[in-house]
Amino acid sequence: MLYDTPLAMYFLSSPYSDPIDPVIPATYAMLAAESLGLGSCMIGSIHPLIRHGAKKFKQHWGIPQKSVNGLVVIFGYPKYRFHKALKRSFAQVVSYDN
Ligand SMILES: Cc1cc2nc3c(=O)[nH]c(=O)nc-3n(C[C@H](O)[C@H](O)[C@H](O)COP(=O)(O)O)c2cc1C
Numbered sequence: 001m002l003y004d005t006p007l008a009m010y011f012l013s014s015p016y017s018d019p020i021d022p023v024i025p026a027t028y029a030m031l032a033a034e035s036l037g038l039g040s041c042m043i044g045s046i047h048p049l050i051r052h053g054a055k056k057f058k059q060h061w062g063i064p065q066k067s068v069n070g071l072v073v074i075f076g077y078p079k080y081r082f083h084k085a086l087k088r089s090f091a092q093v094v095s096y097d098n
Contacts, residue, residue, distance in 0.1 A: 005076050006077075008075075009072065010046075010061075010063070010070060010071075011025050015068045019068070022069050023071055026073045038078070040075045040076075041074050043071075
């Protein structure tokens with residue numbers, strides 16, 4: 001699930017914050033990793049499992065039992081160097097002229 005990563009960071013929000021809050025620092029961490037020559041990948045599938053269980057894991061790491069939103073980012077040394085990014089196709093891009 002974490003691809004044998006040497007480093008995983010878990011970004012959590014409190015029950016009173018905006019759902020997007022963990023995503024902002026996670027994205028900055030990915031940019032910082034890139035600037036250090038590291039690779040990174042967002043992992044969204046773990047938080048729901050931790051959120052609804054993993055009581056001992058949360059106790060061990062000081063993670064609040066009632067965190068609502070969260071996101072894991074894994075980091076590593078890239079095996080391959082890419083010189084071009086994939087061109088993503090969005091479902092729809094709409095622009096308006098004033
Ligand atoms: C919010 C979010 C959650 C993600 N969760 C997972 C995940 O749980 N497991 C996984 O293998 N990839 C996950 N991904 C996909 C990878 O982070 C990555 O975007 C995908 O592998 C495409 O990589 P690329 O942009 O280098 O092609 C997630 C992506 C986003 C944006």
